[in-house]
Amino acid sequence: MDLERSPLALPFPDLPPIAGVTLRVARARYKDWDRCDLTFAELAAGTVVAGVFTKSACASSEVELGREQVRLGSARALVVNAGNSNAFTGYRGREAVELIMAQVAEALDCQPSEVFVSSTGVIGVPLPQDKARAGIAAALSAVPCSWEDAASAIGTTDTFTKGAAASAMIGSTRVEIAGIIKGSGMIAPDMATMLGYVFTDARVDPAFLQEMLTRANDATFSCITVDGDTSTSDTVLAFATGKAENSLFSSWDDSGADAFYCALLDVCRQLSHLVVRDGEGAQKFISIEVTGAHSDTSARRVGLAIANSPLVKTAIAGGDANWGRVVMAVGKAGEPADRDKLSIGFGGTWAARDGQPLADYDETPVAKHLEGRDIAIAVDLGIGEGRATVWTCDLTHGYIDINADYRS
Numbered sequence: 001m002d003l004e005r006s007p008l009a010l011p012f013p014d015l016p017p018i019a020g021v022t023l024r025v026a027r028a029r030y031k032d033w034d035r036c037d038l039t040f041a042e043l044a045a046g047t048v049v050a051g052v053f054t055k056s057a058c059a060s061s062e063v064e065l066g067r068e069q070v071r072l073g074s075a076r077a078l079v080v081n082a083g084n085s086n087a088f089t090g091y092r093g094r095e096a097v098e099l100i101m102a103q104v105a106e107a108l109d110c111q112p113s114e115v116f117v118s119s120t121g122v123i124g125v126p127l128p129q130d131k132a133r134a135g136i137a138a139a140l141s142a143v144p145c146s147w148e149d150a151a152s153a154i155g156t157t158d159t160f161t162k163g164a165a166a167s168a169m170i171g172s173t174r175v176e177i178a179g180i181i182k183g184s185g186m187i188a189p190d191m192a193t194m195l196g197y198v199f200t201d202a203r204v205d206p207a208f209l210q211e212m213l214t215r216a217n218d219a220t221f222s223c224i225t226v227d228g229d230t231s232t233s234d235t236v237l238a239f240a241t242g243k244a245e246n247s248l249f250s251s252w253d254d255s256g257a258d259a260f261y262c263a264l265l266d267v268c269r270q271l272s273h274l275v276v277r278d279g280e281g282a283q284k285f286i287s288i289e290v291t292g293a294h295s296d297t298s299a300r301r302v303g304l305a306i307a308n309s310p311l312v313k314t315a316i317a318g319g320d321a322n323w324g325r326v327v328m329a330v331g332k333a334g335e336p337a338d339r340d341k342l343s344i345g346f347g348g349t350w351a352a353r354d355g356q357p358l359a360d361y362d363e364t365p366v367a368k369h370l371e372g373r374d375i376a377i378a379v380d381l382g383i384g385e386g387r388a389t390v391w392t393c394d395l396t397h398g399y400i401d402i403n404a405d406y407r408s
Helices: 061-071 090-108 129-141 147-153 206-219 257-277 296-307 312-316 323-332 363-369 398-406
Strands: 020-026 039-044 048-053 077-084 115-122 162-170 173-182 195-198 236-241 284-291 343-346 349-353 374-380 388-391
Touching: 020 147, 039 090, 039 115, 039 147, 048 061, 048 206, 061 090, 061 115, 061 236, 077 090, 077 129, 077 195, 090 115, 090 129, 115 236, 173 206, 173 236, 173 257, 195 257, 195 284, 206 236, 206 257, 257 284, 257 388, 284 296, 296 312, 296 323, 296 374, 296 388, 312 323, 323 349, 323 374, 343 363, 349 363, 363 374, 363 388
Parallel strands: 077 115, 195 236, 284 374
Antiparallel strands: 020 039, 039 077, 048 236, 162 173, 173 195, 284 388, 343 349, 343 374
């Protein structure tokens, strides 16, 4: 299936090397394609890890094992398989993951629990153990590759590679953060997005890294949606090698902890936006800012109700400033709202204030705004101080074309 590059695509950035991280890719040939589909990241001894995973009741063995592994806090390797999600595959799927973990652990002289595995692609087909074994062997002997090569190898229906970076000065020490992600469809995370990996050379206590990643996730990956569907494989992992030798971060009171978190949050936000920009069939990137809600959590839920509405998304696709569809979505969200205090706007122009259309409302600037690629929707509920921003894309016929042919 040949996919055209998203019109919302951004060029792959120049990501810094992360001391203690070595990337390699290989051809496991999980599908009938001529491309690398196995990514291997070797991590220096002493690397710590944090992770967030899908809450799907049909999660893959990779996710189930990953949930157990992050509690131990130590990592030496990451393996990502593309083309086969290995989800809903029973004991055979788990055996394949454990085989990979054991094979890598033997090669690196580490514990299997320090080897993290993710898989993405078609659901319901066990990961072929012979291909996995051969792919790992090839990756172990491959020459190191670039961030962009690694980002390309983890993709499925992605139309462009996705990466982000940020840095922070901790005293006189500069710490680097770099991340890659894949995701295009089946995006409505209640924890994270499809598959995302963040690497840093900072020294961080694993429990504190987990706290930071969870907080960053709540404001980024858990605030995006493409189609309202949550994956069986959603995973975001953060690895900290400690090679920067900064003073150890173990609490928010530590000097530089806030600066490091701001950099981590920046990378997570960039990555989450890239997933939306590659939404299957997407032509427009939509930001939905909700203010005046009962709470921040309530604002996020209202925002997601708007973002997941096919009526709102198709109206934006057609350039139709139908703010009544936004009213509908607010009303169905199940969150506190007052019709007579609700205000709605597009691109900086209010269409309705305090529960009714503005008498002098001119749709011309709104229509002009909706002709662009980046769309802004503002909703003020007028009942509290809660606020949140949610990101989504429009819904076009391209989404149907991609998903009708997904397995072919």
